[in-house]
Amino acid sequence: MSTSRDNGPASTDPGRVDPAVLRMAITLIVGALGVVFDTTILSVALNDLATELGAPLSTIQWVSTGYLLAVFITIPLAGWAQSRLGGRRLWGVALGGFLAGSILSALAWNAGSLIAFRIVQGLAGGIMMPLLYTLLMQAAKGRNIGKVMAVITVPTALGPILGPVLGGLVLHLADWRWLFLINIPCCLIGMWLTRRNLPDDRPAPDQPRVRLDAVGLLLLCPGSAALLYGLSRVDGSTGFASAQVIVPLVAGLALVSGFTFRALTRASAPLVDVRMFRHRSVASSSTLLFLGGISLFGSMMLLPLYFQQVRGATPLDAGLLLIPQGVGALVARGLAGRYMDRVGPRPVALVAFVFVAASTVPFAFVTADTSEILLMAALFIRGTALGAAMIAPMGAAFVGLEHEEIPDASMITRVAQQIGGAAGVALLLVILQQNLGDARTPLALANGFDHAFWWSVALAAAAVPLCLLLPRLPAPATPADSTARESSKSMGPTAP
Known part of the structure; x- marks a missing residue:
């Protein structure tokens, strides 16, 4: 059973996030920054890696694919491992594993060793991301879910957007090994903050152990x-x-x-309780996160290719042109969180997905001469809408769940988003390449991209009616309600 200091004092203001929860959020975000950016930072580095390591692109692409496969392997283990070790110890172990994988990746001597060390990173990252959401949702105890999600989804939304920019900047100033060395400060600071700010939630010696x-x-x-x-x-x-x-x-x-x-x-x-899908909150949120993953990751494949192939931009220039989308996603954090707590996730998600689809339409009409100012304005609106479209279903997934159900919901929604991203990239890549054919001129290339962007619009639009299935947020819990609820039942093995 956890100690009384686990989650710190509850906030007396029902509209204000508990300071202890904010400290925990900052601690976890700092440690997770490397994991978030590592998923996409290599997207602009594959050509450099192929040249430096003397390997074909078909081999080098496994630097990214191997990482993602490793992430999938360990995501389902997060809940069981937390019940055995406690959240703080598991976070420290996973963060240490990611640090080791980063150092080893920077020391890689050929493509095979780099792929192997990236798998080490992925195994640790697969534990960290669902654990981040689990610990924060458990600590928040149903209060101010929108505001909490606004804080913890900042890096996860910006990672796919700013990752290519950061990768291009690193390659412009240094060699590829710094793509991994820049993780070291985040990991070390994250370890120090973990010991300082995360509660000691190790299970009691006499507590029943969850079997794997x-x-x-x-x-x-x-x-x-x-x-x-x-x-x-x-x-x-x-x-x-x-x-x-x-x-x-x-x-x-x-x-x-x-x-x-x-x-x-x-x-x-x-290992994962799929009966969680009986909760409308989990089922509807997972579906929307799947479609949101298609919109987010699919567009992150299309947009850099469009800027490079049609407009002749360099990898760094293509990354910089995506900055408005990242700024929009950052702006969306506070707005979406505030309105989600006020009116619930359903209207926020509905408006957000409408704007995701609408702001993608201009790219379906692009030519080689389309104004960059117009495209960057559309990207800003799209980033704002995407940020809100991710916050609403992520927060809604935990509405009405018991404390011990949160880890399973966290894993299910995380997997849904990742599989959606992989499916979106694969589907839009096939559509793009089949429409490009042997196109060589900017006009012919632009026409090929038009079809892929129209598909992206359609996939985002398909999410709009599904937003109506999201639950309404319950009335904010008061400190008295929370105290009575906690005293009426024992904490489960995964309690923080």
Whole structure:
């Protein structure tokens, strides 16, 4: 059972985020910065890595793909590991593993060693991201969810947007090894803050231990990884109709289906409780995060390619042109969080996805001569809408859940967003390459991008009616309500 100092004093102002929760949020965000940016920082560095390490692009792309596969393997373990070690110890162990992986990646001597060390990073990162959301949602205890999500989703929203900018800047000033060395300060400061600010929530010696669902692990982790692998192998010429895509996708679906059936019929706790989908909050939020992942990551593939292939921008220039979208996402944090606490996630998500679709429309009409000012204005609006579109379903997923259900909801929503991102990149890449064909002139290239952007508009628009399924936020909990609720039941094994 956790101690009384676990979450600090509750705020007496129901509209104000508990200072102890804010300290925890800052601590976790600092430690997670490297993980957030590492997912996308290499997107502009693959050509440099291929040259420096003397390997073809088909091999070097595994520097990113291997990382994502490793992330998928460990995401389902986060809840079980937290129940065994406690949140603070697990966060420290994962942060130390990410630091080790970063140092080793910077010391890599060839493509094979770099891929292996990136997998070490991914294994640690897969634990950290769902744990970040779990610890903060547990500490907030249902109060001011919008404001809390506005704080902790800043880096996760900006990572895909600012990652390519940071990568281009590093390569402009130094060599590729600094792409990993810049993680060291974040990790070291994060470790110090962890010991200082996170509560000691180790389970009591006499507390029942949660057993690892080993069979579920052997079904879900390889199944999720196979799905992502299959999506990563989609080729523009053959699309999804090739053995290298179909075989892992079918195998992944079979394994995940087997896990789902077993989890639904298992008496004891499964690795991930898929029965969480009986909660409308989890089911609707996961669907929207899947579509949001398509919109976010799919566009992050299309936009840099458009700027480079049609407008002749360098990797650094392409990254800099995306800054308005990042600024818009930053602006959205406070606005979306404030209105979500005031009117609930449903109207916020509805308006946000409408603007995501509308602000993508200008890119479907782009030519090589389209004004950059117009495009950057559209990117600012799009970034603001995307930021709000991520906050609303992420916060809504935890509405009405019990304390011990939060880790499962955190993992499910995280996986939904990541698979959506992988599916979006694969789908839009196939559409783009099939429409580009042998295009060489700027006009022909722009016409090819038009089709891909129209698909991006349609996918964002498909999320609009689904926003109506999001729950309404309950009335804000008062400190008295929270105290009575906590005293009426014992804390679960994953309590902070």
